Amino acid sequence: MPGPGLYFLVWLGLIALTALTVIAAGAGLGAYGALTSVSIALAKSVLILMFFMHLKYEKTLIRALLFLPVITIAVIIGLTFFDIGYRY
Amino acid sequence: MTAEEDISFYGSRGRHKGVLSWILSTDHKRIGLLYLTSIFGFFFVAVIFGVLMRLELIAPGRTIMSAQTYNAVFTLHGVIMIFLFIIPGIPASLGNFILPLQIGAKDVAFPRINLMSWWFYISGGTAVLVSLFTGSGPPDTGWTFYVPYSIRTGTNVTLAVFGVFLLGVSSTLTGLNFVTTVHRLRAPGMKWFRMPLFIWSLYATGWVQILATPVLAITLLLLIAERLFGFGFFDPSKGGDPLLFEHLFWIYSHPAVYIMILPAMGAVTEIIPVFARRTIFGYKAIAFSSLAIAAAGYLVWGHHMFTSGMSDISKAVFSFLTFIVAIPSGIKVFNWVASLYKGSIELRSPLLYTVSFIFLFSIGGLTGLVNGALATNIYVHGTYFIVAHFHYTMFGGTAFAFFAALHYWFPKITGRMYREAPAKNALLVLFTGFNILYFPMFILGIEGMPRRYYDYLPQFHRDHLISTIGSWILVAGLIMMFYNLIRSVFKGDTAGDNPWGGSTLEWTTSSPPPHENFKEVPVVTGGPYKFR
Numbered sequence: 001m002p003g004p005g006l007y008f009l010v011w012l013g014l015i016a017l018t019a020l021t022v023i024a025a026g027a028g029l030g031a032y033g034a035l036t037s038v039s040i041a042l043a044k045s046v047l048i049l050m051f052f053m054h055l056k057y058e059k060t061l062i063r064a065l066l067f068l069p070v071i072t073i074a075v076i077i078g079l080t081f082f083d084i085g086y087r088y
Numbered sequence: 089m090t091a092e093e094d095i096s097f098y099g100s101r102g103r104h105k106g107v108l109s110w111i112l113s114t115d116h117k118r119i120g121l122l123y124l125t126s127i128f129g130f131f132f133v134a135v136i137f138g139v140l141m142r143l144e145l146i147a148p149g150r151t152i153m154s155a156q157t158y159n160a161v162f163t164l165h166g167v168i169m170i171f172l173f174i175i176p177g178i179p180a181s182l183g184n185f186i187l188p189l190q191i192g193a194k195d196v197a198f199p200r201i202n203l204m205s206w207w208f209y210i211s212g213g214t215a216v217l218v219s220l221f222t223g224s225g226p227p228d229t230g231w232t233f234y235v236p237y238s239i240r241t242g243t244n245v246t247l248a249v250f251g252v253f254l255l256g257v258s259s260t261l262t263g264l265n266f267v268t269t270v271h272r273l274r275a276p277g278m279k280w281f282r283m284p285l286f287i288w289s290l291y292a293t294g295w296v297q298i299l300a301t302p303v304l305a306i307t308l309l310l311l312i313a314e315r316l317f318g319f320g321f322f323d324p325s326k327g328g329d330p331l332l333f334e335h336l337f338w339i340y341s342h343p344a345v346y347i348m349i350l351p352a353m354g355a356v357t358e359i360i361p362v363f364a365r366r367t368i369f370g371y372k373a374i375a376f377s378s379l380a381i382a383a384a385g386y387l388v389w390g391h392h393m394f395t396s397g398m399s400d401i402s403k404a405v406f407s408f409l410t411f412i413v414a415i416p417s418g419i420k421v422f423n424w425v426a427s428l429y430k431g432s433i434e435l436r437s438p439l440l441y442t443v444s445f446i447f448l449f450s451i452g453g454l455t456g457l458v459n460g461a462l463a464t465n466i467y468v469h470g471t472y473f474i475v476a477h478f479h480y481t482m483f484g485g486t487a488f489a490f491f492a493a494l495h496y497w498f499p500k501i502t503g504r505m506y507r508e509a510p511a512k513n514a515l516l517v518l519f520t521g522f523n524i525l526y527f528p529m530f531i532l533g534i535e536g537m538p539r540r541y542y543d544y545l546p547q548f549h550r551d552h553l554i555s556t557i558g559s560w561i562l563v564a565g566l567i568m569m570f571y572n573l574i575r576s577v578f579k580g581d582t583a584g585d586n587p588w589g590g591s592t593l594e595w596t597t598s599s600p601p602p603h604e605n606f607k608e609v610p611v612v613t614g615g616p617y618k619f620r
Binding site for chain 1: 299332386389401406
């Protein structure tokens with residue numbers, strides 16, 4: 001199990017990524033702006049899941065379960081939008 | 089206090105006395121019993137509403153209540169039966185009591201969250217009941233709260249919907265607790281494929297509770313926001329989409345059907361091997377079919393919306409996907425029947441209730457195919473056929489399995505045995521009343537009687553009359569069954585630790601179990617259904 005030092009480092013990483021989000025937002029990336037923000041947010045979630053929520057130290061089964069909600073929401077959104085796409 | 093009571097959990101009160109030792113307890117067994125009593129309390133309220141509805145429908149025109157009252161009564165019957173009885177039903181009550189015992193644990197993973205979920209349940213239930221008597225009249229939307237009517241009606245929808253929101257929180261917490269418990273607290277040697285199949289079904293249910301219920305919670309909050317602040321999520325006059333509400337509602341409420349039925353299937357799977365005195369047929373097939381039902385349950389919600397104005401291609405896709413659920417359901421039914429084949433069957437009441445379950449659930453399931461097929465659905469949609477179908481699956485299915493499980497685990501929970509003959513007689517009356525009540529509804533539906541109608545044409549009178557008479561017989565059966573069980577709690581003979589000769593872990597400890605379930609942590613060396 002990790003000590004406080006590692007948590008502190010991860011926290012610094014999260015702060016750095018937040019700063020990066022702010023910089024990217026002001027950089028005038030146009031259509032790529034949203035993609036950049038979402039990618040940075042994804043990287044931050046991975047850090048939190050892996051270190052603060054201890055997924056890094058779990059067995060493969062528990063790590064795999066992370067994808068259940070992701071798949072579920074993809075299916076829900078996919079099938080709902082499928083209807084809306086064909087309705088009009 | 090006798091020595092026997094001394095070691096049971098009824099004797100270890102914890103820090104509090106009297107009622108507080110129950111409503112503040114973190115013992116999963118006490119919380120399970122709290123749920124059991126409160127669930128059946130609400131059940132009887134909803135039964136009364138149901139009987140009143142049937143009484144109103146005994147003849148065409150007004151009989152005992154106004155049309156507005158009738159709308160409120162069927163709404164509350166649905167809301168209470170669905171959200172307060174059958175969704176928490178087996179998992180929160182018997183699941184809470186039995187799950188840690190069956191996996192050899194001392195308690196669930198989060199005992200305090202377990203207690204909190206009961207408090208959410210009671211708060212939600214109270215809010216729903218208070219909505220009857222406050223504001224400008226009880227809600228009259230039907231249990232589905234469909235927009236735009238639920239936004240525009242002046243009745244007390246907001247409070248009722250908030251109550252259901254709290255019940256959703258309760259359900260999610262229970263699911264979270266069970267999934268974590270199954271992952272973390274299994275006894276040494278209890279590998280995944282050594283778990284009893286009731287646990288597999290609770291595990292699959294837990295995932296549905298975690299993943300689907302938040303969708304309902306969000307949808308209901310959006311509805312409340314729309315009612316209170318006039319947001320335009322769903323109101324077409326403000327650019328909203330009423331079909332979006334139906335999508336979101338059924339994204340939860342269809343998987344919720346499997347929250348209701350999966351634990352029932354699990355309980356039945358425990359009972360059959362014990363009373364057939366042989367191992368279950370197709371252990372892994374049943375375990376995986378629970379997971380498959382839970383997964384496929386997410387893909388089929390659109391079949392509730394075939395006449396709502398969804399796109400034609402979506403209708404065809406949802407109709408096709410709906411048929412997939414029939415496969416794992418069929419696997420279970422065939423495996424139960426195959427498990428009985430060449431067994432040394434003991435026809436005790438838990439097995440009789442179970443066999444009734446298989447019969448009634450099969451009728452419910454097969455008529456589900458009529459509803460799932462797009463062409464026939466258009467014909468029966470919104471008729472009494474649907475009412476008959478879901479009462480066969482939910483009451484004939486889940487509730488009969490609940491009663492079976494209640495009889496099966498009664499000696500473990502109370503340490504006493506109910507009287508066998510009255511239990512069988514009650515089943516006979518229940519089963520007869522059930523079919524007289526609900527089977528005419530299939531015919532009414534085919535003949536075109538729409539559901540939720542207060543009045544009807546004279547041509548439907550005969551079947552409505554038969555159905556109402558059935559409701560009286562059914563209630564008589566319920567009273568007989570509960571009288572026998574409640575009487576036996578106090579006056580039943582001592583049952584012994586393992587009266588059925590069951591082979592799962594809960595039967596290895598004393599009845600009722602001690603506070604921490606086992607004197608020492610059990611070590612598991614083989615599968616759950618070993619009979620000589």
